[in-house]
Amino acid sequence: MGRSTQTPSGLLGLGSPAGRQLLLCVVITAAFLLLMIAGWNHYAEQFAVREEFLLSPREILISTPPAWIQSDVLADAVEKADLPDQLDLRDRELTNKVASAISAHAWVRSVQKVVKQYPAKVLVEVEYRRPVAMVEVEFVDEGAVRRGLIPVDIEGTVLPPGDFSRIQANDRYPRIQIDLKRPMVEAGMKWDNPRVAEAALIAAELLPHWSDLKLNRIILKEDSGQHYELELTDQTRIIWGSPPGKELPQETIAKHKVQVMLQKAAESSLSSHEAQPSLDLRTAGRAVTGLNPVHR
Template sequence: MAGRKRKQAELDERESPVEGGIAGVVGATVLLAAVIVAGFFSWKQWGSAVIQRSSYQLLAENVTTPEAPPWIAGDVRGEVFRDASLTDMSVLEDGLTKRICDAFEMHPWVARVNRVNMQPPARIVVDLEYRKPLAWVQVPDGMVPGRRGGWLPIDKDAVLLPDEGFQEERPELLLLQIDRLLPCGPIGTAWGDPRVAGAAAIATILGDQWHQLGIARISGVVDYSITSSLPTTRYELLSPNGKRIIWGVAPSKELPSEPNAIQKLHLLSEFVRRHGPIDNGTALGLDLRNAASVLAPRTAAQPNTQLR
């Protein structure tokens, strides 16, 4: 009997360290939970005050963006902060970079935001691309509420740009004239008329060469010479004096027998190289849909027989 009690006592002594370890773990867990709870209620009580401190507040001067191009006179960064109320945010808030990205992409002069990087302690770098005005679209009276007809600027994606705030009073750009133009959307959105997009695509192909080629306007008219269930738009290039050059359909929509947009530009460039700017010559018209007719030898006042 005495031996059995002695053995039980030894077992009790061996188990006591385990029980002590469990008690220690439980105690540490309770302490950690208490710290977390205390931290939660402390942040709930004083966190807003911390966020409002200038060292954590999102400030425009702490946000770096690429330098605005010369055609933008306004303060893009300042306008974004004002319109999106970004000064109410803290650099400690979740989702800050996404909100900054969305705010800049809403600005009509911003084409896209590539990335937003945060750098300690409170500096933010926004990598973005600005829109560039490409052409003026002629709008009739009554199309834009509160203003008379005139000209509105677009970029290469046919996105409507602000018509105020240019460094120059009115930059010299190509003019686009579309028959029965559809109303445009808000500033910073695509125009919505596919014919405007087609004219913008042609203007993009011409690039900076339009002036030296002697082109002043791009016109979009209905082409009745093409049999189709849907109306087809034919684009024409016009010189300052009104001489016409038939371009054809919008880029990437050419007929199988028709030169593509790049080939048409090369044809026009070659014609100007041989004969000088359109207004300087005596040709009555060109049809870039027919390469042979453009490159054929010309005599004075010889019209293009393909012109319709």
């Protein structure tokens, strides 16, 4: 019996049935892959622009600002931030980007939480700053030296002055008089003089009772030892002492000082134009005979 003269390579030659079948399989597979790629590109593009994943930065939902804030916090934050025109829920950095944009606003103390929801929705939980006092400053206007008021929170952070009317600034909040210098920082930043933050702590303690106690301003006194005094509307002075949390040994704490003032007010002896010993709250209300009311 003679051997076949057909070589192994000839079995898979293009002229053989097996070779033609293999070529057909390769062609079909390649065509299928091309169709898959084309289809994926088509549908992936449609998937990428689905509206349920997209929203405008102005559609972000943030905690309702309190009544003392007149600014549009969200609009201001979006305008200043480098956010795209469309936010995509599928962006893994979206929550960080939104938190950074909102927290940069002067009225925002902190961003507590950013939550993405489907369909397209972003919720932001915000802690807002609360004004506690107005700091007196001097400025030159048309050649004349005038006084103005700049709002601060309990940490001495400068707040946007434009959110307060003249009546609110003058009548609703305690005043602080330190050095009358304007701050060298922008709104949203802490006043560069730490004494303002100390006085703001005192203002926060007195804010609920400011009008009832007929208080006018908080003053830093640096003669005979640094301490703070309270000036009443009739210019009578009360010695407050150290800021809350920084009391000297044997000095009355802030809440006790406030209670002493309320008690004295109830006795109608807190403010008087008649000469009398000044009230020294550092010693829980004991009179200091060497100091008399100050009238200017």
